[in-house]
Amino acid sequence: MKWHIALGMLSFVALSALLAFVGFNELARMQAYREATAAREIEAGALTFENNCRPCHGPQGKGIEGVAPAINAADLFNGERLKSIGFAGTVEDYVAGVVAAGRPVPTAGTTYPQRMPTWSQRFGGPLREDQIDSVVSFIMNWRETALAEAAPVVSAPAGGGVGTDLAMRLPTGDAVNGKSLTEGALGCTGCHVLAAVGPAWLPQAGQPGIGARAETTFAAPDYTGKAENAEQYLIESVVQSNAFVVPGFQPNIMPANYGNRLSAQDLADILAYLKTLK
Amino acid sequence: MPVFRLHIPFLDEVKAKGVRNAVRDKADDVVTRVTAGLNASAVRAVLRDDPPGRPNPRLTPHAEGFWLHMRPTYYNNLMDGLYPTFRLGWLSTFFFVFEIVTGLFLMVYYTPSPLAAYQNMLNIMGGVPLGSLMRDLHKLGAEAMVVVVALHMLRTFLTGSYKKPRQFTWATGIVLLGVTLFLSFSGYLLPWDQLSLWAVTIGASMAEAVPPEVVGRTINLLVRGGPEFGANGLLRFYLLHVLALPLVGIVALGVHYYKVILHGHSLPPHAEAVGEDTAKRVPMDNRTYFMPKILTRELFYVCALTFGLVLMGTFFYNAPLELHADPLVTPLHTTAPWYFLWLQGMLKLGDKVIWGVIVPTILGGGLLVLPYIEVGPSRRYADRRIGLSLAALFLVALAVLSFMGTPWYGVETSPEQEAVATLLPQTHPGPLRSADWEQLPIGTYEASQWSSAPTPELSALLRTFHDEVSRVNNASRQEAEGLMVIENWQTGLKKVTLRVVWTNQADSSPGEFSQVTYLHRDAGYEGE
Numbered sequence: 001m002k003w004h005i006a007l008g009m010l011s012f013v014a015l016s017a018l019l020a021f022v023g024f025n026e027l028a029r030m031q032a033y034r035e036a037t038a039a040r041e042i043e044a045g046a047l048t049f050e051n052n053c054r055p056c057h058g059p060q061g062k063g064i065e066g067v068a069p070a071i072n073a074a075d076l077f078n079g080e081r082l083k084s085i086g087f088a089g090t091v092e093d094y095v096a097g098v099v100a101a102g103r104p105v106p107t108a109g110t111t112y113p114q115r116m117p118t119w120s121q122r123f124g125g126p127l128r129e130d131q132i133d134s135v136v137s138f139i140m141n142w143r144e145t146a147l148a149e150a151a152p153v154v155s156a157p158a159g160g161g162v163g164t165d166l167a168m169r170l171p172t173g174d175a176v177n178g179k180s181l182t183e184g185a186l187g188c189t190g191c192h193v194l195a196a197v198g199p200a201w202l203p204q205a206g207q208p209g210i211g212a213r214a215e216t217t218f219a220a221p222d223y224t225g226k227a228e229n230a231e232q233y234l235i236e237s238v239v240q241s242n243a244f245v246v247p248g249f250q251p252n253i254m255p256a257n258y259g260n261r262l263s264a265q266d267l268a269d270i271l272a273y274l275k276t277l278k
Numbered sequence: 279m280p281v282f283r284l285h286i287p288f289l290d291e292v293k294a295k296g297v298r299n300a301v302r303d304k305a306d307d308v309v310t311r312v313t314a315g316l317n318a319s320a321v322r323a324v325l326r327d328d329p330p331g332r333p334n335p336r337l338t339p340h341a342e343g344f345w346l347h348m349r350p351t352y353y354n355n356l357m358d359g360l361y362p363t364f365r366l367g368w369l370s371t372f373f374f375v376f377e378i379v380t381g382l383f384l385m386v387y388y389t390p391s392p393l394a395a396y397q398n399m400l401n402i403m404g405g406v407p408l409g410s411l412m413r414d415l416h417k418l419g420a421e422a423m424v425v426v427v428a429l430h431m432l433r434t435f436l437t438g439s440y441k442k443p444r445q446f447t448w449a450t451g452i453v454l455l456g457v458t459l460f461l462s463f464s465g466y467l468l469p470w471d472q473l474s475l476w477a478v479t480i481g482a483s484m485a486e487a488v489p490p491e492v493v494g495r496t497i498n499l500l501v502r503g504g505p506e507f508g509a510n511g512l513l514r515f516y517l518l519h520v521l522a523l524p525l526v527g528i529v530a531l532g533v534h535y536y537k538v539i540l541h542g543h544s545l546p547p548h549a550e551a552v553g554e555d556t557a558k559r560v561p562m563d564n565r566t567y568f569m570p571k572i573l574t575r576e577l578f579y580v581c582a583l584t585f586g587l588v589l590m591g592t593f594f595y596n597a598p599l600e601l602h603a604d605p606l607v608t609p610l611h612t613t614a615p616w617y618f619l620w621l622q623g624m625l626k627l628g629d630k631v632i633w634g635v636i637v638p639t640i641l642g643g644g645l646l647v648l649p650y651i652e653v654g655p656s657r658r659y660a661d662r663r664i665g666l667s668l669a670a671l672f673l674v675a676l677a678v679l680s681f682m683g684t685p686w687y688g689v690e691t692s693p694e695q696e697a698v699a700t701l702l703p704q705t706h707p708g709p710l711r712s713a714d715w716e717q718l719p720i721g722t723y724e725a726s727q728w729s730s731a732p733t734p735e736l737s738a739l740l741r742t743f744h745d746e747v748s749r750v751n752n753a754s755r756q757e758a759e760g761l762m763v764i765e766n767w768q769t770g771l772k773k774v775t776l777r778v779v780w781t782n783q784a785d786s787s788p789g790e791f792s793q794v795t796y797l798h799r800d801a802g803y804e805g806e
Contacts, residue, residue, distance in 0.1 A: 002327060008578035015585040022592055026407050033404035036802030042771060044601065046796035129393060130602045144769050 038137065045138025048131050052119070055190050055197065061142060064187030066255025067197070068112060071095070072142040074149070091143075096136045100125075113252050161260035162267045164239040166232045171265055173272025181270055186261070188270075191254070198254060199246045201277050209277030210234075222247065234271050238262070314343030324570040336569040348535050352565040353572060354545060354557070362437050362546045366430035367538070368576070370454070372583060373423035374527065377461075380416040381520070384409075388468065390516035392509050395470035396602045403599065415587055417597035420462045422587075424617050427458045435669055438657030439544040443555060445649035447537040450530050452646045457527040459617060464519040466615055467512060473705065475507060475603035476612040478515070480622065482507070487630040506605055547657040600705060609704035610695060611685040623682030694778040694791040697746035697760065701739060702776060702795055707803040709739060710774065715799045718764050718772060725760030747778055755780045755789065770799040 053061070056068035063070030075081045077091055085107055087094050100120035106112055119125040120132050127135075162168065182188035191197035192210075203209040217223055218233040225244030227233035236243050239259035245251045262270070291300040310317045315338025316324070323330070330336050339346045357363065387402050387409065389395065402409035431451060434440055440448035467478040482501050488494040503510025542557030550556045566572065600609075614622045624633040644651075652665065659666065681687060701710040717735035725747055728740035743760045750758035758780040767773040777792035 004575045004578040005325065008574070008581045011578070011581035011585045015581065015588060018585065018588055018592065022408065022411060022588075029410070030404050030407070032802065033410070035800050037400050037404055039770070039798035039800035039802065042768070043796040043798050043801060046767060046771060046773070047794070050794070128602070128604075130396060138768070141768050141771065 041134045041137045042141050044131070045134035045136070045141075048127065048135045049138050052127070053135065055194050056114070058185065058187045058190055059183065061139065062185050062187075064190050064255070065257060065261075066112070067114070067187065067191065067253070068116070069110070071139055072146050074146050077143045077146050092136060092140055095139050096132065099135055099139075100132050113250070157261070157263035157266065162239065162262050162264045164259040166227060166236055166240075168235065168264070170235075170268040170271065173265075173268035173270070175269070175272040175276050178269035178271070178273030181266055182273065186258075198249060201274065203278065211275040212278040214274070217246075230275075231271065234274055235267070238267060238270065314339040314346070315341075325574065327570050327574075330567075334567075336567060340568070346568070348539060349568055349572075350539060350542070352560060352567045353543065354560045355564045355566050356545050356549050357543050358566045358571075362433070363543065364429070364433055365579070366426055366433055368579070369426045369583075370423065370430055370458075371531070372580065373419050373426060374531065376419045376584075376587070377416060377423065378524070380412050380419060383412045384416055385520060390468070390513050392470055392512055392603070395468065395512065399469045399471070399599055411588070411591050414591035414595055414597045416465075418587060418591055418595050420465060423458055424462055427455055428617075431455055432669075432673075436659075436666065437544065437547055438662060440649040441655075441657055442649070442653070444537065444541050444544060447534060447541065448649045449646055450534040450537065452642070453530045454527065454534060456642070457523050457530060461519060461523045461527065462617065463615060464515045464523060467507070467515040468519065469599060470512065470603045472600040472603055472607070472609055473598060475605065476609060477614055479507060480612065480614045481618060482511075484621070484625070484630070484634040487634045489631050489635070507603075544657075547659060552658065552661070553655040598706065610691070610699050611689075611703075611705060613684060616680070619681075619683030620676050620679035621683070623679035623684075623687070626682055626688045692791075693750045693752075694747075694758075694780070694789075697743065697750060697778055698776045698791065698793045700746045701743055702793060709742060710776075710795070711797065711801065711803040713739060714804070715772070715797060715801075718774070718797070720764050720766050720772070723762045723764070725762065743776070750778060750780055754783050756783055757781045767796060772797050 049061070056064065057071055058064045058068070061070060061072035063073065070076075073081075076095075079091065082089075082091065082094055089097075098116060100118070101123050102118035102125070103116035106115065117125065119127045119135075121128055162170075182192075192199065192201045199210070200207070201210040203212075207213070214230040214233045214237075218225070218227040218229065223244060225233070225236050225240075227236045227244075239262075241254035241256050241258070242251050258267075288300065288304060291303065294300075295303070306317045306319075309321060313321060316335060320331075320335045324336060337351050340349065340351045341347065384402065387406055388398050399413075402413055404410075434448065434451065463478070463481060467474045482498065485501050486494045486498040488497055499505070501511070501514065502508075503512075503514050541555070544555070544557055613619065621634070621638060624637060627633050654662065654665075656662065685691070700708075702708055713735045717733040719732050719736070721732075723731060723736065723740055725740045725744035728737050728744050731737035731740050740760075740762060743762065747758050747760035758778060761775075761777040761779065763773075763775040763777070765773040765775075773794060773796055775792055775794050777790060780789045781787070782789050
């Protein structure tokens, strides 16, 4: 019977030693756990951003001109943007507030056609608080790289833009390069592929792709533009986006400045790609 | 005459006996009061296993103390071995107390609201010293308690201890089994992660099947606090978990204990004549006194068990915490908690009303009234062949049904989803998240080319992926291939796309399934 007492004492001592060991490591463990939690929050935020923010703010948050501003940009993280609108809090507070509550009034001097919607469920939006927090963490994780590459996001190509003349002669296009251009900072896919802000490029629901539609639209009775063939129709759609707005969509959503942003080769590549979408 | 007179008798004693003797006698007096009858030297004698004096002072605490009057003064020597009790009843009580202690700790840091609960979990794990350990212990204790209570019931059945006069003890035991299961189940929802929400959703949806429809719908609304789990449902489960069920448990446990003392511990079946109950008539030379033997052994159990549990919680067991609960995202392979898998298995047999409501009700009711129906006088194994065979059959059925409750049985899944879920499961970190972040170089990789992957970990992942993807090939799908695209996404963040492509045989059209995940350098899944 005495071995009960001996073993009991031994267990008690062992338990105390174990708890001392746990206690000794506890602060470091807690710190590691908080760091892991912060990292996982960024992971979760990346997915939420991709599903909800990318359609307007563009891939990698570089912004889509005429749709929504860049958030992966130096002027946000270095405080200039906050100064220009007179916000006194931190960048993180600003991002959190705008994501949660939206921007009912646009920043003075900007002409974005849509308002930043309300995202938090607290204000009637679709996202939970933890999702808002994770998106903010994801956005704030751009800080380092955005400040490093403080160059302007959108610039005219060397040798000037292609212009807006429908009868222009274009070089031979490369569809593969065109595809990657549309997925880049030009922001095309944000509205035409990933979301239904603009007419869908890919064939869906019985409707053929943009390449096939271009061959018939310019001859349709309700067409109001000046294109005389499929090629011109596509050029007009890119560089004179408001000349003809496909029924069911709003004018002034698509930026009208692609004539200045694209080189002749870029436009030719994009057209070559669009023609493959039938 | 003074209005107020202060008299301290201790000072009189100091005056009479001197300080040293007075203090010693006073201390002895205090010990005697606290132990309800044992002075310091008697306590020492108990711990040293000295023979008791006459009259035996160790009987007084059983007669006069509150706690020990719930314990027998002596046990039959036959009950002192591991058989027949296996200490399972005592262990159940131990875990009940263990859960209350660890649960109280967790309660301090918990708010029953969907807005706060998950954040509270993260805070308990990362912001409260020993919080993570307490959470592990609480969960570990809960799982162990279910096992111990179920085994306790099984043992009671096997030794026939539920028979006259202990029928009501058995019935309160069934109530306690129910309390244990529902305590564990209601605790499931509280972390408000995906695991909680969906396990409990499965369980609660059974309540909806109760006929007639209006009753089922009402019960469902009462349990969930709305058509879907939300703030109301969480609060209700919380109150069940911390208030209602423990209250029922404490009352039932009190009755259960009282009945055990009243009737005595039933002896091993062979130890007494058929139809007799001699538990309370223990011959003088066949007694093991509670003090010192049982008491010191129980103190040893408490120390050893606590040590073992803390050891498990520190090094071998982590209570899971999945992503934040999301009613819009159903994870692949959602299951009920393991102790309700048999129920989930039964639901796959057919009608929800019959298998989800009627059969479990008959089962529970049958167990409750078992000792009033099964009134055969003999507790001996040889006389109870039918009963024991039925119990064995019941256990086998439970095991088979539990297997049927798992996703491996009778669940239609698509092989391409399975292939992706093997690397990237939705219910635990899995191999891709646990892989070394640095060993996932940027690039596009074909699973079939796993042998030429640039790093060993990526090669292993691609090989697993390739093996799984090959199952996508069947009569209507051919040329299945797996692709893994790893992109640099942000500072310390990579985007990984897992894509399965195949060719449909019918019209040679391509098919595709893909899933995206983001991996952060510091996410720390390696250890999980």
